[in-house]
Amino acid sequence: xxxxxxxxxxxxxxxxxxxxxxxxxxxxxxxxxxxxxxxxxxxxxxxxxxxxxxxxxxxxxxxxxxxxxxxxxxxxxxxxxxxxxxxxxxxxxxxxxxxxxxxxxxxxxxxxxxxxxxxxxxxxxxxxxxxxxxxxxxxxxxxxxxxxxxxxxxxxxxxxxxxxxxxxxxxxxxxxxxxxxxxxxxxxxxxxxxxxxxxxxxxxxxxxxxxxxxxxxxxxxxxxxxxxxxxxxxxxxxxxxxxxxxxxxxxxxxxxxxxxxxxxxxxxxxxxxxxxxxxxxxxxxxxxxxxxxxxxxxxxxxxxxxxxxxxxxxxxxxxxxxxxxxxxxxxxxxxxx
Amino acid sequence: xxxxxxxxxxxxxxxxxxxxxxxxxxxxxxxxxxxxxxxxxxxxxxxxxxxxxxxxxxxxxxxxxxxxxxxxxxxxxxxxxxxxxxxxxxxxxxxxxxxxxxxxxxxxxxxxxxxxxxxxxxxxxxxxxxxxxxxxxxxxxxxxxxxxxxxxxxxxxxxxxxxxxxxxxxxxxxxxxxxxxxxxxxxxxxxxxxxxxxxxxxxxxxxxxxxxxxxxxxxxxxxxxxxxxxxxxxxxxxxxxxxxxxxxxxxxxxxxxxxxxxxxxxxxxxxxxxxxxxxxxxxxxxxxxxxxxxxxxxxxxxxxxxxxxxxxxxxxxxxxxxxxxxxxxxxxxxxxx
DNA sequence: CTGAAAGCGCTAACAC
DNA sequence: GTGTTAGCGCTTTCAG
Numbered sequence: 127x128x129x130x131x132x133x134x135x136x137x138x139x140x141x142x143x144x145x146x147x148x149x150x151x152x153x154x155x156x157x158x159x160x161x162x163x164x165x166x167x168x169x170x171x172x173x174x175x176x177x178x179x180x181x182x183x184x185x186x187x188x189x190x191x192x193x194x195x196x197x198x199x200x201x202x203x204x205x206x207x208x209x210x211x212x213x214x215x216x217x218x219x220x221x222x223x224x225x226x227x228x229x230x231x232x233x234x235x236x237x238x239x240x241x242x243x244x245x246x247x248x249x250x251x252x253x254x255x256x257x258x259x260x261x262x263x264x265x266x267x268x269x270x271x272x273x274x275x276x277x278x279x280x281x282x283x284x285x286x287x288x289x290x291x292x293x294x295x296x297x298x299x300x301x302x303x304x305x306x307x308x309x310x311x312x313x314x315x316x317x318x319x320x321x322x323x324x325x326x327x328x329x330x331x332x333x334x335x336x337x338x339x340x341x342x343x344x345x346x347x348x349x350x351x352x353x354x355x356x357x358x359x360x361x362x363x364x365x366x367x368x369x370x371x372x373x374x375x376x377x378x379x380x381x382x383x384x385x386x387x388x389x390x391x392x393x394x395x396x397x398x399x400x401x402x403x404x405x406x407x408x409x410x411x412x413x414x415x416x417x418x419x420x421x422x423x424x425x426x427x428x429x430x431x432x433x434x435x436x437x438x439x440x441x442x443x444x445x446x447x448x449x450x451x452x453x454x455x456x457x458x459x460x461x462x463x
Numbered sequence: 464x465x466x467x468x469x470x471x472x473x474x475x476x477x478x479x480x481x482x483x484x485x486x487x488x489x490x491x492x493x494x495x496x497x498x499x500x501x502x503x504x505x506x507x508x509x510x511x512x513x514x515x516x517x518x519x520x521x522x523x524x525x526x527x528x529x530x531x532x533x534x535x536x537x538x539x540x541x542x543x544x545x546x547x548x549x550x551x552x553x554x555x556x557x558x559x560x561x562x563x564x565x566x567x568x569x570x571x572x573x574x575x576x577x578x579x580x581x582x583x584x585x586x587x588x589x590x591x592x593x594x595x596x597x598x599x600x601x602x603x604x605x606x607x608x609x610x611x612x613x614x615x616x617x618x619x620x621x622x623x624x625x626x627x628x629x630x631x632x633x634x635x636x637x638x639x640x641x642x643x644x645x646x647x648x649x650x651x652x653x654x655x656x657x658x659x660x661x662x663x664x665x666x667x668x669x670x671x672x673x674x675x676x677x678x679x680x681x682x683x684x685x686x687x688x689x690x691x692x693x694x695x696x697x698x699x700x701x702x703x704x705x706x707x708x709x710x711x712x713x714x715x716x717x718x719x720x721x722x723x724x725x726x727x728x729x730x731x732x733x734x735x736x737x738x739x740x741x742x743x744x745x746x747x748x749x750x751x752x753x754x755x756x757x758x759x760x761x762x763x764x765x766x767x768x769x770x771x772x773x774x775x776x777x778x779x780x781x782x783x784x785x786x787x788x789x790x791x792x793x794x795x796x797x798x799x800x
Numbered sequence: 801c802t803g804a805a806a807g808c809g810c811t812a813a814c815a816c
Numbered sequence: 817g818t819g820t821t822a823g824c825g826c827t828t829t830c831a832g
């Protein structure tokens with residue numbers, strides 16, 4: 127209870143300054159001094175006071191992951207789980223603290239806002255599919271280093287802001303090209319939310335790949351969740367006869383589409399072929415299994431935290447974008463290539 | 464950038480001490496001084512340095528929620544989502560910080576351990592269905608106030624440790640009594656993990672309610688997850704003919720039991736009646752809808768954080784236990800009472 | 801390579 | 817009701 131650096135110094139027979147150097151891995155310390163300090167630390171059961179350190183040094187040794195989704199969404203969408211897992215793994219055995227901060231409701235945002243401060247945090251990992259977030263403005267205004275999983279409007283991209291993304295556009299293009307190769311001609315699109323840059327790019331990629339086959343009346347927007355997939359697919363089947371394939375911007379919407387298709391008495395892939403996006407576990411669990419675009423989501427989380435650490439160290443990791451990969455399963459017809 | 468209490472004092476024309484008093488809501492300050500300080504704070508854009516405050520006062524104005532589940536389990540089990548939601552809501556507009564700490568893997572526990580310290584946290588909310596957790600020992604050893612959602616072995620119950628639970632035993636008894644009233648006689652039990660005190664009590668409640676009808680060969684243990692429910696139910700149906708009802712210690716295991724029962728060509732409730740425990744959303748989504756024991760989980764989370772705040776304030780909120788309530792739906796036969 | 805000493809920004813005890 | 821001041825425990829020049 128309350129053993130300080132002073133006590134350690136006394137026991138080790140050195141000065142406070144030397145103890146501090148050892149504790150912080152400073153280069154210029156003799157081996158004997160270092161050993162003595164380590165012994166004294168063990169002997170006294172010394173524990174660092176992080177507030178004193180932060181006050182004196184200006185560094186916090188703490189980073190936060192901002193969870194900007196409402197908690198229902200947060201827990202329901204496997205993307206977040208994977209991202210958080212990746213961040214935690216990528217953080218490795220850093221001796222810093224990794225804090226999760228809830229910012230999914232107004233109440234939570236009000237509470238969290240004062241925490242987004244250079245005096246409390248060295249940096250932030252921001253997970254978001256959306257373009258706008260008041261807290262992000264605040265983080266950037268506070269000049270807090272931030273690694274964003276997702277795309278950002280250009281005006282937010284300062285020197286301390288780096289993003290990590292997947293190549294949504296190519297992924298969507300690959301999905302649609304596969305459908306075309308499999309013989310589909312009347313291809314519907316269930317896109318993501320309009321305010322999600324990733325979702326827009328998937329739509330754009332699909333549109334470009336479709337070329338002359340693109341038909342704007344076959345496009346719907348969902349919120350990535352399964353029920354929005356049901357609704358969109360029902361509407362499509364109702365109003366647009368002859369649809370022989372659908373590309374969904376998320377696996378969960380694809381799962382919804384499956385339900386609507388089945389409810390209509392249609393068969394996958396015989397009547398309607400389906401391609402998803404994400405390659406979540408559900409893609410393997412659906413019947414038939416879902417052809418989908420694999421995203422390395424956990425890897426994204428790992429990269430994000432490592433980029434953040436690099437930003438904090440004063441380096442510039444740059445923005446990073448990773449490729450996707452089409453995983454062909456049973457919801458599309460075989461293609462002889 | 465770096466405006467301190469000193470600057471505020473100068474602008475307000477008062478002393479540092481007075482500013483501090485205003486900031487901390489101390490009683491003995493004149494209205495005029497208070498107003499001047501508030502004005503100066505606004506004018507200078509002053510922001511408190513939490514490290515300096517913590518260093519000087521010994522209080523952190525921060526509490527943590529310890530997430531001790533592996534992240535998969537954490538996100539899959541609606542119980543945690545509800546608990547976290549309840550904690551966040553119960554925290555209200557406290558100006559303190561609420562931090563989520565991951566402690567689901569060994570790596571995470573190693574990183575989190577040093578954080579569980581009186582110097583960094585004022586208290587902890589601990590969510591766990593299990594009896595043992597090395598970090599909990601540590602929290603208690605550190606004399607950190609802690610509110611535990613769940614039951615604890617007696618030797619861990621110190622003055623700063625308070626638990627909040629539901630009456631698992633009565634809930635299970637009610638479930639089984641309902642089955643008996645509905646005519647079931649050969650009643651199987653899919654209980655929770657053996658190291659979960661709550662699960663044990665549910666089993667105990669069921670056993671007592673069954674009385675002479677209790678048959679140990681009809682008991683299986685699962686891990687609360689759906690696949691363990693499938694496995695247990697398959698095994699029961701395979702080896703124990705004539706089962707006409709099953710009580711599951713979680714809704715998710717009940718959902719698993721549904722699958723095993725359907726796979727066997729049996730019907731719910733005609734051939735086998737099913738009762739769950741939790742009353743998660745899934746209970747309403749299953750076909751037929753699930754009769755289950757409602758737990759006020761979100762409320763538990765709210766209570767936990769409030770009990771913690773009370774502990775931190777030096778009061779003793781006592782342990783708290785809340786009642787459950789049987790919700791009758793379509794997985795059991797009507798009972799004319 | 802190491803010791804001495806000046807703060808980091810704030811709280812709280814004390815005196816008025 | 818308010819000012820003054822001595823730390824809280826640590827890092828970091830600056831000498832040597």
